[in-house]
Amino acid sequence: MTSPLDPVAAQDRRETVFADVAIIGAGPVGLMIANYLGLQGVRVVLVEKLEQIIDYPRAIGLDDEALRVFQSVGLADALLPHTTPDHWMRFVTHAGHCFASIEPRTDEFGWSRRNAFIQPLADRVLFEGLRRFPHVEVWFDHSLTSFAQDQSGITIETEDAGGERRTIRASYMVGADGGNSFVRRLLNVPFEGRTKPNQWIVVDVRNDPIGSPHVYMHCDPKRPYVSAALPHGIRRFEFMVMPGETEEELSKPQNMAALIRKVVADPEKVDYIRKRVYTHNARLASTFRVDRVLLAGDAAHIMPVWQGQGYNSGIRDASNLGWKLAMVVKGLSDSALLDTYTAERRAHARSMIHLSEVAGDIFAPTSRFGIRFRDAFVRTFNLFPAVKRYFVEMRFKPMPRYETGVVLFAERKRKHGVLARVLERSGHSAPGRLLGLMSEKRESLLGRLVYGRDPLCLSPVGRMFIQPRVRTVDGRVVRLDDVLGNRFAIVGWGSDPTFGLSPLAREIWQRLGGCFVLAKPDTQLDFHDDVPDDVIAIGDVNSRLKDWFSRVSESVVLLRPDRFVAGMCTPQQISAQIGELAERLNLQPADRQADSAAAAASAITTAAVLRDSGFAVATGA
Structure with missing residues (x-):
């Protein structure tokens, strides 16, 4: 028998690393999930086959929902210098006439609805955010080779560029490894949809040769193209690839000059970053969960670029999945909670794919009938102001609305x-x-x-809650989420939400780590006699909360950590709502949760001893 300090035994132990969650793919979705889990104290190993995060521009559009998720992990302020808010999308005829412009000016979720951004810099913000967490490891230059699930966890085999193999033992794994996901293929999950027959060449340049703001969709019947202003003097051009053309031919200097000459005066003075041909795909995985493996981002769904929703949909996945994974690995909830991830996210991903396809049909119809229909349709904008507002204010964008999952109303x-x-x-x-x-x-x-x-x-149930500016008791004016944090919250308008709360309901809410919030008119904030010690008081600075509550019949809202409305009720119904929410969350009994916490603490102690003894073993479940 070898001793604990035997070099051979040490080498064997060094081959296995333990974690709560393993994430495959250090793109924006994998990085965002790792940041969220890191904030929750969850032990993570993030595996990426490349040597570093991708450093060339890809996605260029960030919406208000995604910015709110960056805010939730404390990285919005670091991201903002790499964004352009209020980034409109304008459709232009071949003669240069703007016939439609999407200009949403609302900020109900606390941020501009359309923002240009530089994805490599956003990804860098997410990656650097992981440095806050000693319990999150990132393995670059490592490829997934196989994995196997059992009743207690998942064993993951990886290999680096030098051929060295490492094993991860985790409770759960997230496949965030892109549209050609190796994880999804190993699971044999169907990835159904269609591929558009036409291709586009993307050209990114520095030192913007045009300088005009916004995105311009030029509906040129001979060759549609896009011109998009991005932060830091970067501009993107996209040109449709015509039948018979290839990336190699189009990339030749003389052919590239002919394309760029459509938009700039001197193609010889363009500072190129990259040129790449891509195909528009619209595909959706049949499920986002197979036992202990979850799919997220492009591994679960890919969509045409026309509304810039591929990146944003992946960030929505991360926001929905992150808090659920944290609850399960901490022992708060049964693993059945993870089934709600597919139930809630898949339907909305399908709607966003649909939206992107429609936008492509409008911008670049593939038939003469399509062109005539598009032109006739947009001419109705000036005849019917309501239709024009529907598009200009971006009301056509399908907002997430959960009708099943962690929401408190009957299915039908x-x-x-x-x-x-x-x-x-x-x-x-x-x-x-x-x-x-x-x-x-x-x-x-x-x-x-x-x-x-x-x-x-x-009903507001199943929808994202608004995020107005509110005043705190110390006089600061902040966005609502900065008060609520990444936790469950009960927000009551005008009265104490804890009055009459049953002891069991209070105990459940404490186990969930939830907070109680009393929202009141800003003029009343200095009066404290109606605010118990365990309740957070906020002032409604611009009457946004009062207006919101005036449109519904109940005065109390139950919010999930991702800021979706789980339920609405009157003050006397709060205890019952908390009990029902506990059922939807598959909340574990308190004694079982304590056992899980003790097991996790034991794993931390064991791993610490091994680490002190020279073993390269990470803490984990």
């Missing part, structure tokens, strides 16, 4: 009318996709005509 089936069935059958055509997209917003007039009036569409 929707009966579709005749028009709905017609739209479903015509969904393969450009007009069908456009009308289908408009009808998906079921609280709109067209949506009600198609699907009938659905009372739950008017």
Whole structure:
């Protein structure tokens, strides 16, 4: 028998690293999940096959929901210098006339709805954010070779560029390894959808040769192209690749000059970063979970670039999955909670794919009929102001609305009318996709005509809560999430949300780490007699919260850590709502949670001893 300090035994132990969660892929989604789990004290190993994070521009559009997720992990301020807020999208005819402009000016979630950004710099912010967490490791230059699941965890085999093998033993694994996901392929998860027949060449340049702000979609029937201003003097051009053209041919100096001459005076003075041809894909995994493996980002869904939603949809995945994984690995919730990830995210990802396809159909129709339909449609904008507002204010964008999962209302089936069935059958055509997209917003007039009036569409449950500016008791004016933090929250308007709370409900809320918030008119904030010690008081600076609560019938909202509304109730119903929420969360009994915490503490102690003895073993479950 070898002793604990035997060199041979030490070498064997050195081959296995333990963690709560292993993440495959250090793209933006993997990095964001690692940051969220790091904040929750979860032990993570992040595996990336490249030597470093990608340093060339890819995604260029960031929405308000994604910025709110950066805020949730404490990195929004570091990201903002690499963004351009209020980044409009303008559709231009071949003669230079702007016939449509998407200019959303609302900030209900605390940030500009459309922002340009530099993805490599955003990814760098996420990567540097991981330095805050000694319990998060990043392995560059390591490839996943295989994995095997069992009842207690998952064993992951990796290999670096030099052929050295390392094993990770984790409770769960996240496949965030891109559209060609090795994780998804090993799981044999279907990835269904379609690939557009036409290709585009992307050209990124420094020292912007045009300088005009915003994104311009030039609907040139001979060759549609895009010109997008980005931060730090970078501009992106995208040109449709015509039949018979290749990346090699288009990249030749004389051919590239011919393309760039459409938009700049002197192609010889353009400072190129990169040129790359890509194909638009629209694909969706059949499930985002297989036992202990979760899929996220492009590994779960890929979509055309026209609305810049690929990056943002991946960040939404990270926000939805992060808090659920943290609850499960900490022993707070049963693993069944992870089933709600697919239930909540997959339907919305499908809607965003649909949106991106519609935008592509409008910008670059593939037939003469499509061009005529597009032109006739946009001419209606000036005739029907409501239709124009629908597009200009970006109301067509499908917002996440969870009807199943961790939401507190009864599930139900929707009966579709005749028009709905017609739209479903015509969904393969450009007009069908456009009308289908408009009808998906079921609280709109067209949506009600198609699907009938659905009372739950008017409910805030399952939707993201607003994020106004609020005042704290020490006089600071901040965004709401900066007060709430990454935790459950009960926000009551005008009265103490803890009055009459049952002891069991209070105990459950404490186990969840939730907070109680009393929102009141800003003028009343200096009066403290109505605020118990365990309640956070905030002042409604611009009356945004009062306006929101005035449109609903209840005065108390239960918020999830990702700031979605889990439930609404009156003050006397809070205890019952907490109990129902505990059921939806598959909350573990207190004694079982204590056992899980003791096991985790034992693992930390054991790993620390091994580390002090010279063994390269990370802490883990």
